[in-house]
Amino acid sequence: MNIAIRWFAGYGLHEALPDHSSLTRIRQRWGVERFRRIFGRTVKACLDARIAKGEIVHIDASLIRADVSWESLAVRYVEATSEANAEAGDETEKKGRQTGKYKKVCVTDPDATMATNARNRRLEPAYKQHTAVDDLRGVILDVAVTTGEVNEGQVLERQVDATMATTGIAVTTVTADAGYAYAKVYGALERRGIDALIPTKAEPIKSAVPLRRFRYDARHDVVKCPRGKVLRPGRRVKHGRFFYARARDCSRCSLASLCLSRGRVNKALVIGDDYPALLRARRRRDRWSSEDRRLYQRHRWRSEGFHGEAKTWHGLARAVRRGLDNMSIQSYLTAAAINLKRLAAVLIALFRARKLGAKGQCRPC
Template sequence: MLGERRPEQYEFFAGSLRDLIPDDHVLAKVSRVLDLSWLADDVADLYCADNGRPGIAPETAVRLMLAGFLLGIVHDRKLMRDAAVNVAIRWFCGFSITERLPDHSSLTRIRQRWGEQRFRRIFERTVEACVTAKIAKGEVVHIDASLIRADVSWEALATRWVDKVGAENPAEEAERNTKKTGKYKKICTTDPEATMATSGRNQRLEPAYKQHTAVCDEAGVIIDVEITTGEINEGNELISTVDRIEATIGTHIKIVTADAGYAYAKVYGQLERRDTSAVIPPKREPIRSPVPMRRFRYDAKHDILKCPRGKKLKAGRRIKHGRFFTSRAKDCRRCNLARLCLSGGRTNKAVVLGDDYPALLRARRRREQWSERDKALYTRHRWRVEGIHAEAKIQHGLARAVRRGLSNMKIQAYLTAAAINLKRLAAFIAALLCRLVADILNGPGRGPNNCSYTVVV
């Protein structure tokens, strides 16, 4: 018999909205581990206690934002449209089924009022919760950087002459831009804080920000995240990342893994002084001369550099991260390698040695003798931290900036990282509950298939 659709349905619903939400829904799982009871006191100084209209409760606002990132809804307008018809979002944020939702612009004003540091504290709280649950230890850390496309169009790009850029920027920045771009550089008129960058030589430059991410090896928890402009070199950010991690979790990092983009002498040297092992493959030495740098021998104990013919090069003036070493003209004049070794018009050899050049040499020797554990850790690095970048971009909308400006980009990154950490924590709690149930049903320490395990509390 063919059924008929009634034109209008009126139902009286009595009960909790939670009854309508499956237990395995991501918002239901995250709600079990999310604690924002501290937030109201933290932002109380930004609100007037006895004047004005009541605003959105701080916990409600953050839950709305987190619900969007957990479900991959990063735009405020779309989030509020979905929240109007999505029972799970209403329940997660504390709204009844008939309650009117706030306007999307309220979330924008809250972000502007609170500032990036308060959102960073929300992220750090998730890290502390994971450390307390012992799914993040910080002993082995994987660090990597990824570009995030800025929220600008190609029509917003403009070319400025370096003279104009130099007149509007500090001297050091103007000098750096001149060296990188020659006579001109491209800038974005709608988001000047986004800079041109690319992740490969065969790919075009795009206006972008760069996210520097540190992931704990234990369970893939993000323990630090920072956003810079796209042109910042990731090697300059590694040590500050390590400092923030140790300050947050209070644990000394034993091993740091990273790709060859971090393989600088200063990085190896600073990690050595911190007694932190670096599983970072050194770059191959660029050969720009018939007599490459590897044929020069450096004696760190006596601070002596010798050329392939055994002649000493004298330490000279300092530069930003190293020193010049120069040979004597009479030594080069008598050398049969001078025709190959010296540049045109020069009478002596000049090379630059980084301050931590010995550490780079030790890293190259160690790379040839990596243990099986080192190889395994570097393999884990590839899918641990690079997998986090893929998860954030595919599932949580971090492939492109939602709003413009460095501060807004940081807030987006902090909330994305917090959402991922909450998923990790919720999964751990769910697994722990399953084990406790198995203990009750099958006896302590025995799983449903009579397999033994250890419950970590």
Template sequence: MLGSRVRGQTELLMAGSLRDLIPDDHILARVDRVLDLSWLRGEVRHLYAADGAGRPGIDPEAAVRLMLAGFLLGIVHDRRLMREAQVNIAIRWFAGYGLQEVLPDHSSLTRIRQRWGTDLFRQIFTRTVRACVGARIAKGEVVHIDATLIRAGVAWESLGERHVEAVLAQDAEPESPPTGAGQETISTTRRRAERDGKQTGRYKKVCLTDPEATMATNARNRRLEPTYKQHTAVDDGFGVIRDVEVTTGQANEGDHALPQVDAVAAVTGTAVKVVTADQGYAYGKVYGGLEERGIDPVIPAKKEPIRSRVPLRRFRYDARHDILKCPTRRTLRPTRRVEHGRYFYSRATDCRHCPIRGDCLSKGRVNKAVVVSDHHPALLRARRRKERWSKEDARLYQRHRWRSEGFHGEAKSWHGLARALRRGLQNMRIQAFLTAAAVNLKRLAAALLTLLGPWRSVSLLAALAHLFATVLAAAAPPTRSGLADCPA
């Protein structure tokens, strides 16, 4: 017989919990088993009126669960999230709202983020890292560092031109007309500004609606865009995000590598042994800083750019005596400092009758000037090591490419990180922390689900107690074969 169904229901009668309607393998049901926000109320209590004064606010845990549900499901905009929560039983249950309860307005989530600030959301992310370390799915011995550009949420029409002359008028023009050497300095500054403006666009475009989003690009054949840059440290074992930081798009990766490594070690107290990165981090200061910390850098060194007939590689640096030897064995000694290095100068008398003077010296110079970075020996060791990388080095660098870049692809494709949701550096940091926290919770839920096996239907505390009792009885940590990698 052909079936039929009456669709004009006027009421809903239900016995039981909303949890009974949600599949056990749903992402929110899996994350709920490992998410603990019981500490949150005490952290934000001082931000609200005491003694019950004022209007009743939203439960802090419910607000964070709503935000995390949006990032886990890829519904990252507040308006769309709250519209979806009206009809999505899983989101209502995950946040603790019943079917007939009124959900908060989307603007309440905005005010909560403004009230709490970035430090609290960093703390939420940090606790997910520690939970993964406690579950032994993040060892921290091998860390992959990488950065990615995030397009600012602004229109092309919001970009304006910042002319070179206007910049010079504000920053470099003196109160009285300069003469002599002063006039030469202003001319040099103007030429440098014009050159930088043509090459990088630094003085040509500025975002008027989001000034903290600076112009940058990830390839020479692509146009500059208003962007932010996220710096990420990913654990090698199961892809747990150990640290994230957001800067403007023009920030240099090498300036943030060492502070990020220190932050990774400080969060969990685990010493980092190996750091991998791409050629964007191939600077002497990075190699030297990692070696000083006892960390093995697996970073492919760049080839030395040859801009002269006598390149820097033909000069020999003597670290013991802190001198530089030219190809004809003349000595260059250090003088004034520059950023991340020093100038080494030769004597004019040594260069006067040098046989390679015509190739070595620029027109009009009487002696040779060479800039050597502070960690030049470490850079030379990295270049020699790249020429004879071992199989283990190649394996680690290959894992770096799909661990760090894989996370960025996952976050941009599934969790809304491809574009900034709100304007301003602080809002972008909150978005990065919540995205990383959501990914870590996915990793933790998948790993524990595999570990628990037949205990997955029991409460989490009872299952963890059984798991840890088994581990202690065996007097050995769980083997890696007992864990399954979380799907990307």
């Protein structure tokens, strides 16, 4: 269709082009891993050209509309589930009542799930692209695609490790929005010695006496309640530990009616393993320097700018094909194309600078 592309691919005007189905066959034969390596080579080329440093990384995620029509969405058949397994059916129905709707599934692309990026927007069948962007010139250092309903915080740790593996450079600072503000994210970055510029969220108030009114002493591993009683460590759970106040400590407390769950006399709460990291991040947030604020501002236009560019100019607003592997290939190719554009822009600028210099004119600094 385009003579420039034909020339670039090495085909003369008289030569027959390969059938378009060849591209599909090549894609299937190569698989995702090959495309990931192609993308990795563009990252290395950008590092070699010194337009990326790999030290300060902006991480963000964006939804991509799956290639699924509204007609192919089906509501889960609750009655059938209920008959097959009365207990599971009750649970599904209960969840459906809580959310006000039964979640839909994509029949033609089961890898895509219903997700939305705002509370007042409807759910759409989607994938989620997680991206790590370099601070210097916006080179894409890593992309990962998951189904739409995966939470951003679950992917960050893996993505930071993947970025360091691709670049071979230790990340020093990670910026991300409040959607990543979980204790386990702060904990994971702390363990790697990485500075987290992630604004903490206000603690959701689910109880009249919320967790933030209890003081956790990490050194002695005890918790003090708002009335000064010490809650002692109990059994461990998957990612934390229970802390208990004995019944006799709470019997005369004026807050007992608000603090204790109905029908209980003991106070019990769970402190996550990374809770101390979250407390440190909250204190750090209050002391953000002007440089930290500037960096967080850059996060906005670096990472969101990339998503805007990919969707507006490279067709990433909607999946071209179905399935997680095909979506990943689309993401790798888009990110590779954007990296090559960044590289070309720098090379052209260098070339112009040299040309001007040879004529004895002023070189751009």
